[in-house]
Amino acid sequence: xxxxxxxxxxxxxxxIFPAQAQEVDSLGKYEPLGLxxxxxxxxxxxxxxxxxxxxxxxxxxxxxxxxxxxxxxxxVELSRTSVSDAVNIADNPFEYTSQGSxxxxxxxxxxxxxxxxxxxxxxxxxxxxxxxxxxAQLSDALNFETQDxxxxxxxxxxxxxxxQEITIQNSDKVATWFEMTAGMKVQLYRNIFLGYNLRFKFxxxxxxxxxxxxxxxPGYGFGSRDEQFRFDYYLFYRIPFKK
Amino acid sequence: xxxxxxxxxxxxLGVIIxxxxxAVAACEEPGxxxxxxxxxxxxxxxxxxxxxxxxxxxxxDTIRIFREGGNIFLEATTTGTVGLPxxxxxxxxTLLVVRELRNTITLDTIVINYQREQTLISPECGPDQRxxxxxxxxxxxxxxxxxxxxxxxxQFPERANIQVFTCRLEMSNELQLRxxxxxxxxxxxxxxxxxxxYANVGKPGDLRQNDTIPELGNVSVTVPLDPNRxxxxxxxxxxxxxxxxxxxxxxxxxxxxxxxxxxxxxxYQIDSVWTGxxxxxxxxxxxxxxxxxxxxPTNVQISLR
Numbered sequence: 001x002x003x004x005x006x007x008x009x010x011x012x013x014x015x016i017f018p019a020q021a022q023e024v025d026s027l028g029k030y031e032p033l034g035l036x037x038x039x040x041x042x043x044x045x046x047x048x049x050x051x052x053x054x055x056x057x058x059x060x061x062x063x064x065x066x067x068x069x070x071x072x073x074x075x076v077e078l079s080r081t082s083v084s085d086a087v088n089i090a091d092n093p094f095e096y097t098s099q100g101s102x103x104x105x106x107x108x109x110x111x112x113x114x115x116x117x118x119x120x121x122x123x124x125x126x127x128x129x130x131x132x133x134x135x136a137q138l139s140d141a142l143n144f145e146t147q148d149x150x151x152x153x154x155x156x157x158x159x160x161x162x163x164q165e166i167t168i169q170n171s172d173k174v175a176t177w178f179e180m181t182a183g184m185k186v187q188l189y190r191n192i193f194l195g196y197n198l199r200f201k202f203x204x205x206x207x208x209x210x211x212x213x214x215x216x217x218p219g220y221g222f223g224s225r226d227e228q229f230r231f232d233y234y235l236f237y238r239i240p241f242k243k
Numbered sequence: 244x245x246x247x248x249x250x251x252x253x254x255x256l257g258v259i260i261x262x263x264x265x266a267v268a269a270c271e272e273p274g275x276x277x278x279x280x281x282x283x284x285x286x287x288x289x290x291x292x293x294x295x296x297x298x299x300x301x302x303x304d305t306i307r308i309f310r311e312g313g314n315i316f317l318e319a320t321t322t323g324t325v326g327l328p329x330x331x332x333x334x335x336x337t338l339l340v341v342r343e344l345r346n347t348i349t350l351d352t353i354v355i356n357y358q359r360e361q362t363l364i365s366p367e368c369g370p371d372q373r374x375x376x377x378x379x380x381x382x383x384x385x386x387x388x389x390x391x392x393x394x395x396x397x398q399f400p401e402r403a404n405i406q407v408f409t410c411r412l413e414m415s416n417e418l419q420l421r422x423x424x425x426x427x428x429x430x431x432x433x434x435x436x437x438x439x440x441y442a443n444v445g446k447p448g449d450l451r452q453n454d455t456i457p458e459l460g461n462v463s464v465t466v467p468l469d470p471n472r473x474x475x476x477x478x479x480x481x482x483x484x485x486x487x488x489x490x491x492x493x494x495x496x497x498x499x500x501x502x503x504x505x506x507x508x509x510x511y512q513i514d515s516v517w518t519g520x521x522x523x524x525x526x527x528x529x530x531x532x533x534x535x536x537x538x539x540p541t542n543v544q545i546s547l548r
Contacts (some may be wrong), residue, residue: 080366090426094370096363129307144385148282152315159315164332168361213362224362 033123034241036185037195038234044075056073057219059234061108063241065235068108070130074136075101076218080113084175092145102219104179106131123238124185127194132179134201136218141169161173177204185236193236200228210243251386276368279397282331284355284377288323288405291387291505304342304349304409311337324403329396331373334359342409353389354380355405375440376474379406388437410505415535418466418493418513420477421544431456435547436482443476444469450477452508456547468511470497481524481547490519491528491545512536517545524548 040057047055057074077099081154082092108130110122122128145165154160178201185195204226206213221230253415288306306319308327319325330336335356337418341348358376363369373397381388387410394403424435440451445467454462466477478488493516500510512535527546532539 080363082369083327083366092369094363094368142363142370146333146372148328150315150328160313160317160328161330161332162309177378211358211360213360215363224364 002089021212028218030064030067033065034119035121035237035239036061037239038046038193038195038236040074041233041235042231045235052080055231057234061119063123065078066110066122068122068130070104070106070108070132072104072132072196072219073101073104074103074219075099077234078216092147094103094142094144096142096215097141098138098140098214098216100136100218102134102136102217104132104134104182104219106133106179108181109116115181123240125184128182130181132181132199134177134179134219136175136220137172138175138214138218139169139171139173140212140214142212142215143167146224169237170210170212170214173210173214174207175204175214175220175223176207177220185234191238191240193238194222195234195236197232199230201230202228209220275543276364277400278364278371279371281396281398282369282374283326283398284329284351284357284399284404285326285376285398285403286407287323287392287506288319288407288409289482290323291408294416298408304344305342307341307526309339309341311339316341329355329357331359331372338432340407345402349385351385352383353386353407354373354383356380368429379405379407388503390504406504408504410502412506412508413537414508414510415498415537416468416470416509416511418475418495418511418535419542420464420466420469420491421457421461421477421531421541423461423463423544424458425546425548426459427548437462437479437547438482439478439480439488440464442466442477443478450535461544464491466509468495468497468535470509475496479525479547484524488527490515491525491543492519493543513542516545517546 010207014218018148036059038059038061040059042054043057048052054077055074056171059070059072059098061068061070075102078097080096082094108122108128110126110128112125112127113120114124143165145163146161147156147163148161150160153179180202183195183197185193204217204220204224217223221228250502258262258391261375266524279410281290281383287302289430290303303321303323306323306325308315308319308325309316310330317325317327326330327336335354338355339354340353342351356378360373361372364371373395377394377396378391379389386407388408390406390408391410392406393404395398396404401516422437428435435456436452437454437456439449440454441449450464450466451462464477466475468475475493477491479491480488494514495511497509499507501507512533513530516530518525519526523543524547526548529544531541531544535542
C-alpha cells in the first residue's frame with residue numbers, strides 16, 4: 001500500500017517537470033537567498049493536548065536558489081499506561097516510558113515556478129520534494145505483568161507460570177532511517193510562512209537488536225513498523241538574505 | 244491578484260488531491276490488537292523402533308510435563324504432541340518430563356533456551372512478547388535426541404517447534420540358537436534329552452539344562468556374545484550320545500550403528516556357523532538371520548538326531 005502511494009506521488013511530481021522545463025531559470029543555481037526557521041505545530045499541539053507527552057520539532061533550511069539544505073531536530077518524552085476500558089488482548093496492566101531526540105538532514109528542491117514564471121527560487125511559496133537521513137537516540141522501558149493462559153481446576157489463570165512482573169528497557173539505543181518528503185510552504189504574512197511535510201519513512205534500522213522494540217522512535221513514529229507515512233505542519237519565519 | 248500556489252493548484256489538481264490523500268494516510272493509528280505471538284511452544288514426542296529404519300513405535304508413553312517447582316502438569320495427546328508455556332520472564336525454561344509405560348516411570352529434564360522481544364502494540368492493545376530462536380538442550384535428559392524444528396513460536400504453528408525422540412533399542416548382543424530335533428525316518432517317535440548347553444565365554448554356567456526335545460520339536464538357546472571376541476563355541480551334551488559333548492562354532496563381528504535421531508548402538512552380525520569334526524549328531528548348521536535384533540527369534544539353527 002505504502003509503495004503504491006509513494007509511487008503515485010512520484011508520478012504526480014514527474015508530471016510537473018515537462019511543463020516547467022521550458023521555463024527560463026534566471027537564478028544562480030545555489031545562490032543563498034535566505035534562512036527558514038520553523039517549528040512543528042502538530043508536535044507542539046500534541047505537547048499541549050496530551051499531558052503524558054512532550055514533543056517538539058524544529059526545522060532550519062538554508063535557501064540556495066531552488067534548493068534548501070535542511071536540518072531538523074526534535075525530542076520526545078512520552079509515557080503510556082494501560083487503558084481501563086481497552087480491548088487489551090492480554091488484559092494485563094503495563095507502563096511504558098520513553099525519551100529521546102532525533103535529527104534529520106537532507107535537501108529539498110522547489111518544484112513550483114514563481115508568478116512571473118521566471119525562476120524556481122525557494123524562498124517564497126514552494127511545493128517541494130526532499131530526501132532525509134535521520135537518526136534518533138532513545139531510552140525506554142516497558143513494565144508489565146505476565147499472564148499464563150493455562151488455568152487451574154478452579155479456572156484461574158497463571159496455573160503453569162505465576163504472574164510475574166517484568167521490566168525491559170533500552171538505554172541510549174540508536175535508530176536510523178531515510179525519508180522521502182514532499183509538501184508545500186505558503187506565505188501568510190511578510191516573512192511568516194505556513195507549510196506541511198509529508199514524509200515517507202523507510203529503511204528503519206534499530207542498531208544492536210534491542211530486546212524491547214520502541215513503541216515510538218522520536219522523529220520516526222511507531223517503532224515496530226519498517227516503513228510508514230507521517231505528516232508535519234510547520235510555522236516558519238524567513239530571514240531573507242536577498243530580495 | 245491570484246496567488247501563485249492557487250494557480251498551481253488549478254493546474255495540478257491531481258497532485259493536490261494526492262497530497263491530501265497522503266495526509267490522511269499519515270494520520271492512521273494502529274487499531275489491530277491481533278498478533279500471532281504466544282509463549283506456547285509445541286513439542287512432539289516421537290518414539291521410534293531403532294533397527295535401521297525410522298518406523299514409528301505403536302506403544303506411546305503417557306507423558307506429563309511439569310515446570311520446575313510447579314505442581315500443575317500438561318499432558319501430551321495420544322499422538323505425542325503437547326503445547327507448553329515458556330517462562331515469560333526468563334530466556335530459559337526447565338521442564339520436567341514424566342513418562343509412564345506399563346507402570347515404568349522415567350523422569351527427564353528438558354531445558355529450552357530462547358530469546359524474547361517485547362513491544363507495546365498500543366495503549367489500547369497492551370504489550371506483546373515474541374519468543375524466537377528456540378533451542379533445546381539435551382544434556383540433562385535420557386532422550387535419544389531433541390531436535391529444534393521451528394525456531395519461532397506462533398499461535399498457529401504449521402509444525403512443532405521441537406521434536407523429542409525416544410528410540411527403542413532393538414539391537415541385541417544375544418545370539419538366538421535353535422536346536423531342531425529332526426525326523427530320523429523310522430516310525431518310532433524318539434525323544435532327545437539334552438543335559439546341558441553351555442558356551443566358552445560369558446559367565447560360567449549352563450545356558451540350558453535337562454531339555455527334552457521330542458521328534459520334530461526344538462529348543463532355543465540364548466547365547467550372550469562377548470564384545471572382545473569374534474568367535475564363540477557352544478557345547479551340547481546329549482544324554483543318548485556316545486561322546487561327552489558336541490561343539491557348535493559361531494563367527495561374528497561387531498560394529499556400531501545409529502539412525503540420525505537415536506543413540507549409537509552396538510550391532511552384532513553373524514558371519515558363519517559350523518559344527519565340530521564329528522557331525523553324526525549335529526548337522527546342517529545355518530544362519531537364518533545375520534543381525535542380532537530382539538525381533539529376530541532365531542539367528543542360527545542346527546539339526547540334532
